[in-house]
Amino acid sequence: MNHSYWDKALFPDCAQLVVVGGGIVGLSAAIHAKMANPSRSVVLLEKGLTPAGASSKNAGFACFGSLSEIIDDLEHSDEQQVVALIKKRWEGISYLLKLAGKENIAYEASGGFEVFTPDLCNLHAACVEHMDYINHILKPVFGEIVFSSDDRRLEYFGLKGFDHMISNRFEGQLNAAKMLQALIRTARQKGVYVVCGAEVSNWEELPAGIQVFLSSGQEIKCEQLLLATNGFTGNLIPGLDVRPTRAQVLITEPVEGLRLKGAFHMDRGYYYFRDVDGRVLLGGARNLAINEEFTTDTDTSSFIQNHLQLFLNQHILPDCDTHIDMRWTGLMGTGATKEPIVEKITNRLGVAVRLGGMGVAIGTIVGKEAAAMMER
Known part of the structure; x- marks a missing residue:
């Protein structure tokens, strides 16, 4: 050299x-x-x-887990472990804001929302059934109720094709750069x-x-x-x-009159979307090709990207002529436990x-x- x-x-x-x-x-x-x-x-x-x-290369979510994701975690770990991990995530968000400075990272306490399409009706029913229990075990961490049903605001955000929504006010979003x-x-x-x-x-x-x-x-x-x-x-x-796990993302060009605001999740956290700089950032869907996404290959795949764009057009911006500005991947590390x-x-x-x-x-x-x- x-x-x-x-x-x-x-x-x-x-x-x-x-x-x-x-x-x-x-x-x-x-x-x-x-x-x-x-x-x-x-x-x-x-x-x-x-x-x-x-x-x-992440979505810039300051989150600790959607309700359906927490329920899924409880099926694989005991209550004490799950609550401890959520507590660590919540304390970690607070510590990040302290270390980096909330104003320096464009942090917005915009709230978190989990949405459900008709084919996820059983998952929504499970969330409703377990909501009081989850709120109870998380109260020592947050000091108050975390999750609540919020169907009425679906139309406010301009979303279509979702039957139900659950919200929590403790999540936020930031600028990763x-x-x-x-x-x-x-x-x-x-x-x-x-x-x-x-x-x-x-x-x-x-x-x-x-x-x-x-x-x-x-x-x-x-x-x-x-x-x-x-x-x-x-x-x-x-x-x-430590399994290399690819997460795929796209972001639109600026959308005039965008009503979306907040950190949105769907299907145990496998889908996620948010507003950023007047655009929509959407990622996930790796559960559609779970084995293929355990890879160190950082190229995007047309299968996942085409599905994300279809999801965007059907549910998030159904009445817009949408143009994608960028597509990318991020490499996570996952394993047998979280x-x-x-x-x-x-x-x-x-x-x-x-x-x-x-x-x-x-x-x-x-x-x-x-x-x-x-x-x-």
């Missing part, structure tokens, strides 16, 4: 802590490592020019050396530290290495229960991964936990 004497001076060849992954978790971990020990040298390596994972800019700014202010376009290809643990190898041919030696690589983790540590993995693999190597599609909600707290773990 063509590296000069000056390049060597610009790129650090050693650090006490190297964090791999410049998304919410990695940035939070680096920030908290410097907050705990300002004299500690911390380098953050991000393989993309912007974060390559889900942090810059501004969120990352705020976290990067904070990291640099704390003294974190942030390097973008630095893809880690491999690492090797040595008696006196860990040698990190970049695709560019450069190397950096560190005392400790933290991987905050979520869906890409299998490239560096095979065998962990609990994140924050653990040490060796004394020098740690991971903070498997955010389960809830990185906005829990990413800053997971990063904080990871930084504390690496200090021990």
